[in-house]
Amino acid sequence: MQIEDARGLTALDGIAQGEAVRKGDVSSAELVAASRAVIAADDGEINAVTWLADNAPPPASDAGPLAGVPWLLKASLEYPGWPFTSCSRAKANVLGDTMWPFAKAVIEAGLVPMGFTGMPEFGLLTTGEPLATGAVNNPRAPGRSAGGSSSGSAAAVAAGFVPFAHASDAAGSIRIPAANCGVIGLKPSRGGNLRARAPHLIDDLLCSDMLIARTMRDIAASYDLVATTRCSPAATPVRGLRVGLALDGLDGRAADPVVADRLRAVARELEHAGAIVEPVAMPCHGEAVVRAFQAIWMHEGAELAGFVAAANPGVPLDQLIEPWTIGLAEACRNIDTAATANAYRQVALSELAAVSFFSRYDLLLSPVSPEPPIELGRHAPDRNFDELWEDFWPFVNYTPHANIAGLPSITLPFWGGCEDGPIGVMLTTAAGTDRELIAIAQELEGRAVG
Known part of the structure; x- marks a missing residue:
């Protein structure tokens, strides 16, 4: 496949790619090959993709509007047998062992997982510049940040590598990178999407998961896959809003x-x-909400630093986690109970x-x-x-x-x-x-x- 032909395929949105597969104009394997070719040609400067599977699994379904369409996973989304790093040196050798309902629903709809995208370590910053895998460059603004924490996902979709990439948002991590890269990012309501990972305060209280895309019809179709409810909305015209x-x-x-x-x-x-x-x-x-998030971020840094230290006795933390994460943990030592209470x-x-x-x-x-x-x-x-x-x-x-x-x-x-x-x-x-x-x-x- 010539690279321009590959770019022509990957430039199609997910609905168009799925329709081409159903009509027999292209196979799912050809879509995956096209994405691989474009990533190989164009990701060197962008660095959106941190890992690609040697062989993408075949579609789990050949029915539905998105069957056969490739997608990329954020490095914090677990997939059995694949790296599960959250772009941290502390998890360099960790493999996933669980498929949570979010990923299962996407895969059962026939979308083909290809690999992982870059993100800040543990998703704690609004720019994707992890020491483990390097900075994600903005394909729409070279030299500038792709945002975070779903940095590589937004960049990969904006660059035309795939029509969909997983993203998660606890304080803006879908919307900031989507905005930076000129694509669409929807954060669902609390509890509005299927569970994407193990129970945790941030995930259950603040975080939502979706697929970043380039068109609203792709956003609507992918939301239908991962939503916790199945219903049709009332008409909501702009006039009169x-x-x-x-x-x-x-x-x-x-x-x-x-x-x-x-x-x-x-x-x-x-x-x-x-x-x-x-x-x-x-x-x-507003001011109290900012203070609440500051407390939450410090507690999260401390929790992560504690887990990493316990799993790696005798290894200096600065060899495993980043200065920002360590700084959050150190700041948490001085947090008072009032700040924690305010967060809740x-x-x-x-x-x-x-x-x-x-x-x-x-x-x-x-x-x-x-x-x-x-x-x-x-x-x-x-x-x-x-x-x-x-x-x-x-x-x-x-x-x-x-x-x-x-x-x-x-x-x-x-x-x-x-x-x-x-x-x-x-x-x-x-x-x-x-x-x-x-x-x-x-x-x-x-x-x-x-």
Whole structure:
């Protein structure tokens, strides 16, 4: 297969690839071979893919709209017999032994797993620059971050390696990389997707899993595979929607002017389509939510450092985990009980605030990040911890709200970007309205490209 022919196949979205397989125009094996060829040709500079299976398994099903279509897994998604590293040197030799319901559902639908994508160590940063496998470069903005923590997944989809890649989001880890790379990232409601890994506080309380994609029809089809409910949404036209536009982040800081201008342009487009747009603040106690996530991140760093130390007696931690993870663990030593209590309290308070907000509005419109994709190195895990801590949290200034309140939230790329790269636009709706959110996003996609 010539490389241009391979790129022509991998440029198709998942629905188109599945249709080509069903019509007999191409086989699943040829789609996999095309993806392999494009990854071999183009991933050297991007470094989105950390591991490929020597032989991808055949499709588990030949029925359904996505049967035979290749996909990539984030390095934190377990697959039996494959590396299970979360891009940490501490897990370099660990193999997966469990297939959780999320991965099982995707595979039973006939999608073909090919390998793993890069991510920050244990998903604890908003840039994919792990010391274990190297930085993921942004294919839409070379030299800039692909975001995190689903860094390689967003980059692989944006680069046209595959139409789908798994992603997970506990504070923005689907939406930030999707926004940075100019693709679509949906974070489902709390409990809205099938279980993707073992029970854990962050996974059960904050984290959601989905497949990143390039088109809304692919997002809708893949959500149907992994959703915990099966129902059809009520029609949700843009006309008449009550939209709250929040330009200031959780800490009250304003977004970069180029980001704010993009959001205002989208707000005007919504108004022209018949929506009612009003300026609002983020619907939660923003400062307390930031403090809650800071406490959670410190506790997670301490927990991981403890597990790694116990599993590797006598080995210095700095040979196994990164300075950022170690710094989180050390910071946790000084955390007080009030900070931990606040983290749990904000879950309930944020849920209540969201119910109140969505009794008055149908949609929250906000930036994904306060600025365009940042330069590689700015949030690297070996940067001075105190400096990185101070720079990290203002960057995660919008996305954590949906995690702590349990809301569905999506980033859309349809309105372009700037000289520094793509700029995502984030839409968030009430808990449990995932399919309504998908319907709104589909209409906006049609308006943007029609």
